[in-house]
Structure formats: C-alpha cells, structure tokens
Amino acid sequence: EDQVTQSPEALRLQEGESSSLNxxxxxxxxxxxxxxxxxxxxxxxxxxxxxxxxxxxxxxxLKATLTKKESFLHITAPKPEDSxxxxxxxxxxxxxxxxxxxxxxxx
Amino acid sequence: GAGxxxxxxxxxxxxGKDVELRCxxxxxxxxxxxxxxxxxxxxxxxxxFQGNSAPDKSGLPSDRFSAERTGESVSTLTIQRTQxxxxxxxxxxxxxxxxxxxxxxxxxxxxxx
Numbered sequence: 001e002d003q004v005t006q007s008p009e010a011l012r013l014q015e016g017e018s019s020s021l022n023x024x025x026x027x028x029x030x031x032x033x034x035x036x037x038x039x040x041x042x043x044x045x046x047x048x049x050x051x052x053x054x055x056x057x058x059x060x061x062l063k064a065t066l067t068k069k070e071s072f073l074h075i076t077a078p079k080p081e082d083s084x085x086x087x088x089x090x091x092x093x094x095x096x097x098x099x100x101x102x103x104x105x106x107x
Numbered sequence: 108g109a110g111x112x113x114x115x116x117x118x119x120x121x122x123g124k125d126v127e128l129r130c131x132x133x134x135x136x137x138x139x140x141x142x143x144x145x146x147x148x149x150x151x152x153x154x155x156f157q158g159n160s161a162p163d164k165s166g167l168p169s170d171r172f173s174a175e176r177t178g179e180s181v182s183t184l185t186i187q188r189t190q191x192x193x194x195x196x197x198x199x200x201x202x203x204x205x206x207x208x209x210x211x212x213x214x215x216x217x218x219x220x
Contacts, residue, residue: 034208043111043198043211044150087150093205094166095140099149 002027002090006098013105016077021101023088024070032091033071035064037084038100044087078105109133111212113199119218120189128184128215132201139182140209141174142198150198156182157205189219 003026013019025033032051036044048057050066057064061082063074073086083105089097112131120126132139141153152166156176167173171189176182186193196216200209 031206032208036211043200043213046208046210049208089209091206093155093163095142095150095152095155095200095209097150097152 002092002094002096004088004090004096004098006086006088006101008101009099010102011104013075013078013103015079015105015107018074018076018078020075021073021086021103022070023073023098025088025090027090027092027096030068030090033066034089034091035062035071035073036087036089038087039084047086075103078103080105080107111199111201111210113197113212113215115215116213117216117218119220121220122191123188125185125187126189126217128186128197128199128217130182130184130199130201130212132180132182132199133210134180136201136203136210137179138202138205138207138209139176140200140202141182141184142200143168143195144198144214145195153184155205186217189217191219193217194219 005024007022035047038044048064053068055066061076065072085100085102087100114129139156143151154174158179159176171187174184196214198214200211202209
C-alpha cells in the first residue's frame with residue numbers, strides 16, 4: 001500500500017526566512033507526485049506535478065524537487081501570503097495524500 | 108473555464124436524516140474523486156469514478172455512504188441516517204484521467220446535530 005509522510009507537521013517562519021518541506025513516499029513504482037496548497041476553509045489548489053527523479057518545477061517563491069524516495073518543496077524568501085497547508089500526494093487510484101505541513105509566515 | 112463546483116456549500120442536518128452532496132466536475136474530466144476532511148485533519152479518500160463506474164468502493168466508511176455518477180459528469184454522495192461523526196468537509200475533485208493531477212472543489216461543510 002502507498003504511504004506518504006510529510007514533515008514537519010508545522011513550520012513557523014519569519015518573512016524572508018527560506019526553508020524546505022519534506023514528503024517521503026513508499027510506492028511500488030512512482031508514476032507521479034503532486035504538490036497542493038490548501039488555505040483554511042478551501043479545497044486544495046494544485047501547484048506542481050513531478051514525474052521522475054531529478055525533475056524540478058518552480059512557481060514564484062516555490063520550487064519542488066524529486067528524488068527516488070522523497071520530494072522537497074523549497075520556499076524562498078517567503079511572504080505572509082505563503083501561509084497555508086502544503087499537501088503532497090502520489091499518483092494513486094486511492095488518492096494517497098500526506099497529512100500536510102502547515103506553514104505560518106510572520107511579517 | 109469553470110472549476111469544480113459543489114453544492115450545498117454548507118449543510119446542517121439532524122442526526123438520523125439523509126443528506127445528498129453534489130459535485131459538478133470540470134467539463135471533460137473523466138475521473139472524479141470524493142474525500143472527507145475532518146477539522147484539522149488530512150484528506151480521507153472515499154471513492155473514485157472512472158467515467159460512471161466506481162471500481163473500488165472499499166474507502167466508503169460504512170454502508171450508510173453511497174455515491175453515483177451519471178453522464179460522466181455530475182456526482183452525488185449520499186449519506187443515510189447521518190451520525191455526528193459524519194460531520195466534516197466533503198471535498199470533490201476531478202482530473203482528465205486517473206493519471207493526471209486532481210482539481211478540487213470548495214467542499215461541502217456538513218454539520219450533524
């Protein structure tokens with residue numbers, strides 16, 4: 001069975017303080033890994049898809065990377081509006097999502 | 108184009124009543140998913156549809172839960188004889204195929220009194 005583990009559970013950052021979120025996975029043949037952002041009271045918003053080890057995707061202050069066992073979401077010089085819960089998921093017929101990392105960025 | 112829509116946005120019901128939650132996916136998306144998210148918790152997978160078929164219903168929490176999809180479009184999640192533990196946000200998502208990223212609706216917040 002697919003397993004997705006995210007760490008840390010929560011991350012408090014000062015504005016401008018860069019950091020990384022981790023998503024480790026155990027699957028029998030990764031066919032895709034997704035990152036989402038979820039704001040309170042809203043549905044998750046799609047950010048990135050990564051398909052193979054070594055692949056990188058960027059969007060504004062966010063950069064996602066993938067290895068054979070884990071993915072990282074790097075937040076560079078975060079702003080308060082980057083505060084959200086970030087979810088990763090592996091491509092699966094059973095929607096295998098991690099529990100998320102809640103990021104709080106203080107001004 | 109329009110995103111995934113869900114209705115109602117909020118539903119308050121009494122214990123023991125039946126409720127129906129509706130999901131309108133993005134047009135052309137063949138795959139559709141239902142999740143449950145309890146307050147402060149992660150996403151709990153319930154069921155997915157490929158076209159109008161649900162190949163695996165094992166994620167549904169109990170036989171009080173059922174779902175259907177018609178016309179490869181709208182889907183309805185029905186909860187019979189609601190219990191207080193059913194209180195949660197129910198999220199629907201759709202994707203081009205089961206091999207693509209999912210796009211989520213805003214959710215239906217269900218409160219069972």
